[in-house]
Amino acid sequence: DAGVIQSPRHEVTEMGQEVTLRCKPISGHDYLFWYRQTMMRGLELLIYFNNNVPIDDSGMPEDRFSAKMPNASFSTLKIQPSEPRDSAVYFCASSARLAGIQGANTGELFFGEGSRLTVL
Amino acid sequence: SQELEQSPQSLIVQEGKNLTINCTSSKTLYGLYWYKQKYGEGLIFLMMLQKGGEEKSHEKITAKLDEKKQQSSLHITASQPSHAGIYLCGADDNTDKLIFGTGTRLQVFP
Numbered sequence: 001d002a003g004v005i006q007s008p009r010h011e012v013t014e015m016g017q018e019v020t021l022r023c024k025p026i027s028g029h030d031y032l033f034w035y036r037q038t039m040m041r042g043l044e045l046l047i048y049f050n051n052n053v054p055i056d057d058s059g060m061p062e063d064r065f066s067a068k069m070p071n072a073s074f075s076t077l078k079i080q081p082s083e084p085r086d087s088a089v090y091f092c093a094s095s096a097r098l099a100g101i102q103g104a105n106t107g108e109l110f111f112g113e114g115s116r117l118t119v120l
Numbered sequence: 121s122q123e124l125e126q127s128p129q130s131l132i133v134q135e136g137k138n139l140t141i142n143c144t145s146s147k148t149l150y151g152l153y154w155y156k157q158k159y160g161e162g163l164i165f166l167m168m169l170q171k172g173g174e175e176k177s178h179e180k181i182t183a184k185l186d187e188k189k190q191q192s193s194l195h196i197t198a199s200q201p202s203h204a205g206i207y208l209c210g211a212d213d214n215t216d217k218l219i220f221g222t223g224t225r226l227q228v229f230p
Contacts, residue, residue, distance in 0.1 A: 035220075109218055
């Protein structure tokens with residue numbers, strides 16, 4: 001398997017523009033997570049999906065952020081309009097059920113390489 | 121909500137030295153995960169601890185979870201430049217999601 005695939009790897013845009021980040025999870029994984037990483041705030045969970053359904057979006061900063069998962073193999077994170085404070089590395093991760101739920105797997109999250117966003 | 125504190129925030133050690141990174145949770149953990157991140161890259165899973173008192177090792181890295189399941193330590197023996205990166209602990213409180221600590225930035229110099 002190719003692992004979690006994110007695109008674009010780098011995005012530079014101007015304030016006010018719409019940004020769309022894309023993620024292809026590992027086939028067979030039923031959980032998908034979007035994280036944001038900055039020097040100041042570390043790695044923050046934005047939203048996660050289970051079986052394509054958003055379960056918890058309490059980490060989404062504000063209404064400018066939205067995420068969708070139209071099918072099991074694709075998810076998007078959209079920022080509209082973008083602002084300089086949105087500059088960060090955005091990670092997508094997928095997993096089978098975490099170990100906290102009844103199951104035999106390790107609960108490991110598999111991360112993509114990240115999308116580095118710079119908003120000027 | 122669950123909070124994780126890591127210490128130290130950064131660490132600079134000479135190659136060959138041992139080091140320890142700590143992770144403290146505000147709540148009892150169901151699962152504690154250690155990840156490593158190389159600069160500019162994604163996170164790589166190291167190991168997961170679930171039982172109080174559990175200890176796991178992989179090559180020169182050993183992780184322990186205390187009996188109360190609120191504190192974990194990651195110990196590296198005889199550090200090498202390849203160990204450099206950011207180490208993050210993650211907590212699973214049995215709600216499907218994984219939240220992460222603040223991270224510890226490790227530098228190893230020859």
